[in-house]
Amino acid sequence: MANVPDNLHYSKDHEWLRVEGDTAVIGITDHAQEQLGDVVYVELPREGEEFIAHDSFGSVESVKAVSEIFTPIAGKISETNDSLNDEPEKVNKDPYGDGWMIKMKMTNPGEVDSMLTAAEYEDFTKAEE
Amino acid sequence: MLAEIGVASTEKLFDSIPENLRLHGHLNVPAAMSELELLNRFEEMGTRNQAAQRTSFLGGGAYSHYSPTIVDHLISRSEFFTAYTPYQPEISQGTLQAIFEFQTLVCQLTGMDIANASMYDGSTAMAEAVLMAERVTRRRKVIVSSAVHPQYLEVAHTYVQHAGIELQTADIDPASGQTPASAFDAIDDQTAAIVIQSPNFFGCLEDIAALADKAHEAGALLVVTVTEAMSFGLLKSPGACGADIVVAEGQSFGVPLSYGGPYVGLFATRDKYARQIPGRLVGEAYDQQGRRGFVLTLATREQHIRREKATSNICTNEGLIALCATIYLETMGRHGIQDVAKQCAQKAHYAAREIGKISGCSLPYSGPFFNEFVVRASTEAVPLLDKLAREKGIDGGIALSRFDANRPNDFLVCVTETNTRAQIDGLVEGLRALTR
Numbered sequence: 001m002a003n004v005p006d007n008l009h010y011s012k013d014h015e016w017l018r019v020e021g022d023t024a025v026i027g028i029t030d031h032a033q034e035q036l037g038d039v040v041y042v043e044l045p046r047e048g049e050e051f052i053a054h055d056s057f058g059s060v061e062s063v064k065a066v067s068e069i070f071t072p073i074a075g076k077i078s079e080t081n082d083s084l085n086d087e088p089e090k091v092n093k094d095p096y097g098d099g100w101m102i103k104m105k106m107t108n109p110g111e112v113d114s115m116l117t118a119a120e121y122e123d124f125t126k127a128e129e
Numbered sequence: 130m131l132a133e134i135g136v137a138s139t140e141k142l143f144d145s146i147p148e149n150l151r152l153h154g155h156l157n158v159p160a161a162m163s164e165l166e167l168l169n170r171f172e173e174m175g176t177r178n179q180a181a182q183r184t185s186f187l188g189g190g191a192y193s194h195y196s197p198t199i200v201d202h203l204i205s206r207s208e209f210f211t212a213y214t215p216y217q218p219e220i221s222q223g224t225l226q227a228i229f230e231f232q233t234l235v236c237q238l239t240g241m242d243i244a245n246a247s248m249y250d251g252s253t254a255m256a257e258a259v260l261m262a263e264r265v266t267r268r269r270k271v272i273v274s275s276a277v278h279p280q281y282l283e284v285a286h287t288y289v290q291h292a293g294i295e296l297q298t299a300d301i302d303p304a305s306g307q308t309p310a311s312a313f314d315a316i317d318d319q320t321a322a323i324v325i326q327s328p329n330f331f332g333c334l335e336d337i338a339a340l341a342d343k344a345h346e347a348g349a350l351l352v353v354t355v356t357e358a359m360s361f362g363l364l365k366s367p368g369a370c371g372a373d374i375v376v377a378e379g380q381s382f383g384v385p386l387s388y389g390g391p392y393v394g395l396f397a398t399r400d401k402y403a404r405q406i407p408g409r410l411v412g413e414a415y416d417q418q419g420r421r422g423f424v425l426t427l428a429t430r431e432q433h434i435r436r437e438k439a440t441s442n443i444c445t446n447e448g449l450i451a452l453c454a455t456i457y458l459e460t461m462g463r464h465g466i467q468d469v470a471k472q473c474a475q476k477a478h479y480a481a482r483e484i485g486k487i488s489g490c491s492l493p494y495s496g497p498f499f500n501e502f503v504v505r506a507s508t509e510a511v512p513l514l515d516k517l518a519r520e521k522g523i524d525g526g527i528a529l530s531r532f533d534a535n536r537p538n539d540f541l542v543c544v545t546e547t548n549t550r551a552q553i554d555g556l557v558e559g560l561r562a563l564t565r
Contacts, residue, residue, distance in 0.1 A: 043404075
């Protein structure tokens with residue numbers, strides 16, 4: 001059973017988002033990393049790059065597939081988790097903690113409200129199966 | 130078979146072609162010959178190939194080096210000659226291992242960390258390096274030395290013209306024949322790379338280290354192109370001088386001239402750019418029992434895995450030619466390559482010195498060279514070289530007017546280990562007689 005923490009926001013593209021002041025921390029969900037298999041590489045954007053909601057900001061490569069990752073909201077990258085270059089397995093082991101991918105300064109914090117709650121995301125993944 | 134498909138005759142298969150469009154009578158093709166007649170015919174045609182009978186001092190991107198007979202002998206083995214793409218590692222370990230060795234040799238020669246399974250040739254390898262520099266730096270301007278082979282420059286233009294990359298040129302110093310760092314002063318924070326060739330098209334060695342610094346100061350990459358791969362046997366590697374991407378033409382390593390191809394492009398770079406490299410990559414892996422094997426790797430760079438995000442649209446390599454080069458290098462060995470390179474340099478410097486003594490000839494560039502140099506004659510180069518070929522049986526060089534109409538009297542001379550002292554003296558005497 002995949003882990004779906006209550007205090008986070010979710011997207012239908014299987015990303016999670018945590019609000020920290022005016023910054024959003026984003027990664028992929030436990031369900032996503034389970035589906036992908038062992039992650040071997042994470043392609044991240046550069047600091048300062050700007051995205052609008054639903055833009056692809058990078059990709060996750062596992063032994064089985066490559067998937068693009070999308071930002072649920074608009075923002076400007078303030079930090080990226082560069083440790084994933086050497087330790088991509090963090091995404092599998094701790095997707096909501098050490099496996100975080102990017103931090104963004106939110107352009108429009110209101111966009112977070114249109115994301116899914118933990119319960120809604122859980123229902124969504126069950127329906128997908 | 131006709132009976133099987135219920136058709137009366139072969140003619141009936143063409144029923145859909147209107148009668149008035151059909152060929153009536155026979156094609157204008159000569160009658161078949163016996164094997165003996167055919168061999169005689171080809172022998173007679175072969176005697177008309179006078180270029181093969183002349184002494185060659187031609188370089189300019191394709192070089193006359195000796196290829197030991199073992200090269201042709203080994204590549205002709207059907208396991209190598211007929212093998213195609215090693216997509217199934219289970220049955221392609223031989224091919225994959227050979228390519229892995231090739232990649233390793235390229236890294237050793239260029240002084241870089243990682244090399245791909247080869248590109249089509251030196252010119253396309255250089256063009257791909259330009260595209261890679263844009264991907265890595267996300268900048269759109271590239272400054273290329275005007276001493277890069279003119280045909281390589283043309284190929285680069287072809288590759289970038291619809292890719293939104295702007296190519297600028299940097300001029301050489303007319304006295305030294307080298308491209309000074311100051312020629313790249315237009316470099317700024319929108320420049321992805323500086324591209325140079327060393328030894329350059331005029332034979333002169335560039336100051337790679339200084340240009341590496343110039344590029345890095347502006348956050349750009351340095352791409353070094355090498356057309357005469359034998360120079361790796363004598364000169365400090367571009368990697369050791371600070372290059373970020375090294376590309377080369379591998380034809381000098383046991384690959385026949387073959388009227389222009391097939392040749393093989395070498396492509397090498399630093400580990401950190403591994404995911405931006407174009408072309409195939411063979412990697413070393415271990416199976417469940419811990420046995421070593423080889424596979425194609427980092428395939429997500431390639432277009433059959435990810436169409437829009439592929440690093441290039443090349444989905445092949447010059448397998449057989451790369452194998453040629455690999456066998457040549459492993460046969461000659463480290464010392465053999467150094468020896469060949471030394472001979473090239475020594476013979477070329479002897480030739481240059483003697484030609485310089487001719488009153489009707491001069492050497493316009495003061496920069497150091499490996500095995501190619503420009504000669505300036507007192508008369509036009511094209512008729513001079515033509516006379517040298519017809520009257521003395523010597524192809525003395527490449528007239529530069531072919532590439533630049535403002536240089537009617539200049540020609541490029543190349544000397545390799547295959548040229549004997551007698552041949553060089555013959556060239557000198559020929560030039561002396563014809564420029565009196």
